[in-house]
Amino acid sequence: MTEHSQSAFSKSTFLSAVPDDYVSAPNAEALPTYIDIQDLKLSISEQIIFESLTLPIYKNHVNALIGPSGCGKSSLLNTITRLTDYTDNIKIEGKIYIDEKNILNSDVDLIKLRRKVGMIFQKPVPFPLSIRKNFELPLKEHGTKNKYELEEKMENALRDVGLWQEVANRLNKSAVQLSGGQQQRLCIARVLALEPKALLMDEPCSALDPMATSIIEALIQQLKEKYTILLVTHNLSQAKRTADYVAFMWYNNSHGKLIEHNHSDIIFNTPSNPITAAYVKGLTD
Amino acid sequence: MILLPSNHNLADKILKLVSWLCGSFVLLFFAFLFFDILLQGYERLNIEFIYSNPLNAGREGGIAPMLISTLLLLFLCLAIALPISMSCAIYLAEYTNENQWFSRFIRRSLSMLASVPSIVMGMFGYAFFVISLNLGFSILSGALTLAAMILPLLIRNIEDTLRNISNIHRLNATALGLSKFRTIFQILLPMSIQGIFLALILGIGRAMAETAALLYTSGYVTRMPDTVFDSGRSLSVHIFDLSMNVPGGEQSAYSSALVLVLLLLSINFFTHWIGRKIQVRSIT
Numbered sequence: 138m139t140e141h142s143q144s145a146f147s148k149s150t151f152l153s154a155v156p157d158d159y160v161s162a163p164n165a166e167a168l169p170t171y172i173d174i175q176d177l178k179l180s181i182s183e184q185i186i187f188e189s190l191t192l193p194i195y196k197n198h199v200n201a202l203i204g205p206s207g208c209g210k211s212s213l214l215n216t217i218t219r220l221t222d223y224t225d226n227i228k229i230e231g232k233i234y235i236d237e238k239n240i241l242n243s244d245v246d247l248i249k250l251r252r253k254v255g256m257i258f259q260k261p262v263p264f265p266l267s268i269r270k271n272f273e274l275p276l277k278e279h280g281t282k283n284k285y286e287l288e289e290k291m292e293n294a295l296r297d298v299g300l301w302q303e304v305a306n307r308l309n310k311s312a313v314q315l316s317g318g319q320q321q322r323l324c325i326a327r328v329l330a331l332e333p334k335a336l337l338m339d340e341p342c343s344a345l346d347p348m349a350t351s352i353i354e355a356l357i358q359q360l361k362e363k364y365t366i367l368l369v370t371h372n373l374s375q376a377k378r379t380a381d382y383v384a385f386m387w388y389n390n391s392h393g394k395l396i397e398h399n400h401s402d403i404i405f406n407t408p409s410n411p412i413t414a415a416y417v418k419g420l421t422d
Numbered sequence: 423m424i425l426l427p428s429n430h431n432l433a434d435k436i437l438k439l440v441s442w443l444c445g446s447f448v449l450l451f452f453a454f455l456f457f458d459i460l461l462q463g464y465e466r467l468n469i470e471f472i473y474s475n476p477l478n479a480g481r482e483g484g485i486a487p488m489l490i491s492t493l494l495l496l497f498l499c500l501a502i503a504l505p506i507s508m509s510c511a512i513y514l515a516e517y518t519n520e521n522q523w524f525s526r527f528i529r530r531s532l533s534m535l536a537s538v539p540s541i542v543m544g545m546f547g548y549a550f551f552v553i554s555l556n557l558g559f560s561i562l563s564g565a566l567t568l569a570a571m572i573l574p575l576l577i578r579n580i581e582d583t584l585r586n587i588s589n590i591h592r593l594n595a596t597a598l599g600l601s602k603f604r605t606i607f608q609i610l611l612p613m614s615i616q617g618i619f620l621a622l623i624l625g626i627g628r629a630m631a632e633t634a635a636l637l638y639t640s641g642y643v644t645r646m647p648d649t650v651f652d653s654g655r656s657l658s659v660h661i662f663d664l665s666m667n668v669p670g671g672e673q674s675a676y677s678s679a680l681v682l683v684l685l686l687l688s689i690n691f692f693t694h695w696i697g698r699k700i701q702v703r704s705i706t
Binding site: 218220223247248249250251252255256258260262264265266267269270274275277278279309311324327328331 | 588590591593594595596597598599600601604608609612613704705706
């Protein structure tokens with residue numbers, strides 16, 4: 138980010154320019170959604186993180202979520218996988234529908250939910266066990282007991298992320314010996330092996346070098362054929378390269394808020410909101 | 423050190439000298455202790471000393487019953503203390519946070535237990551295990567008392583090991599839908615094996631060195647124990663008795679001390695070795 142663009146994003150300049158409830162939906166192409174977020178509000182210890190968040194996540198598309206740090210992007214991902222359950226004093230209002238079920242209900246089977254919605258974190262952290270164990274533990278937990286089935290699922294997942302050739306002869310070696318990019322692909326493969334429906338990725342490339350980043354980005358493009366992808370990123374050019382739809386979050390009275398949601402081309406070329414325009418201008422400058 | 427400005431050279435040199443002296447002092451102290459025991463003890467040390475019974479109150483003969491009693495005490499004490507301390511450490515590290523009153527209460531109790539003098543522990547062991555539970559002067563009473571003594575040490579160290587594991591692994595495990603049971607037993611514990619074995623080594627050292635508590639609980643009969651319900655004299659008690667109560671027993675005391683030190687060193691080495699083996703196996 139250049140110095141110029143940083144000053145253009147300063148909160149005070151734009152708070153006055155925030156039009157209330159200016160959330161534009163994509164031009165109603167009636168795409169099928171996989172995750173449907175409706176009027177979501179999240180607060181921790183009375184402090185509102187984000188509110189009135191309504192966002193459809195389109196099936197088999199890359200849905201990117203961009204916006205400045207602290208506007209609640211990661212918290213949103215955590216809410217969708219109910220990792221927020223382990224935070225004290227947290228309050229969630231609204232609804233998130235996945236497969237026509239509100240997953241915020243208390244009777245939701247969390248283990249099943251987390252199998253359907255896989256999460257990829259910013260920092261790739263394989264368990265410091267062998268590569269094989271990294272697959273075996275989650276697969277066994279989700280009911281795959283047969284040894285050949287385990288091997289097959291692991292191999293398929295590793296092939297899907299293009300890692301099989303690189304690790305086939307060292308499956309019993311520790312997974313932490315892999316390079317950063319390989320570790321992130323391993324973490325993605327570990328989630329894919331569980332046959333999820335959606336992948337939530339929280340800045341999956343921010344800890345990686347440009348080479349590894351381009352491999353992961355190409356992978357994301359491939360994966361959208363089979364999975365629904367929600368990608369949080371600080372890297373605008375990454376969002377431009379990979380995303381089909383982009384949602385832009387900004388602060389409104391220090392609460393995170395969805396400002397604009399539209400097709401990637403529209404967000405980056407002809408956004409309707411002046412804040413979006415200024416934010417993505419950092420890219421074109 | 424090169425980075426320090428030149429006018430700090432004198433202070434730097436003094437600090438270096440003082441720390442070198444202190445380091446050397448520790449080394450010297452250990453060497454003195456070890457060689458003293460070695461030189462005074464090796465004369466009587468031979469195979470016969472290891473496997474024969476003591477004669478003439480220990481002035482002559484060997485230490486076979488004490489060696490067996492010591493190993494029995496140690497094994498039994500660890501067999502009792504390790505499962506309890508692992509479970510307790512898992513509870514403290516994985517199911518409570520530092521602010522809950524119950525875990526604070528457990529932690530306080532552990533600190534107090536850790537600072538109870540061993541002679542008081544011995545009296546407790548005598549009153550509770552020997553008298554109340556009617557176990558008599560026996561290896562079992564001694565092992566139970568020793569277990570109570572090393573519990574705080576084991577729990578604290580194992581808990582610390584678990585707490586030092588980055589939360590990111592727990593987060594990843596949860597996000598993958600892993601149960602807490604699997605997370606603890608197949609990820610966190612395998613990661614902590616070296617720490618657990620280190621705690622074990624500390625516990626072994628503490629238990630093998632213990633004398634006062636055993637005088638009250640496992641007794642000081644020099645007979646070979648048949649079962650754990652028999653009284654048995656540990657090596658440390660034997661050394662104490664030879665040096666304090668048996669005129670002319672110093673020679674045997676030194677030799678027994680040498681055996682105790684060598685035994686402790688080899689058990690530590692062995693424990694460390696097993697720990698590494700298990701660590702490697704549990705990862706793959």
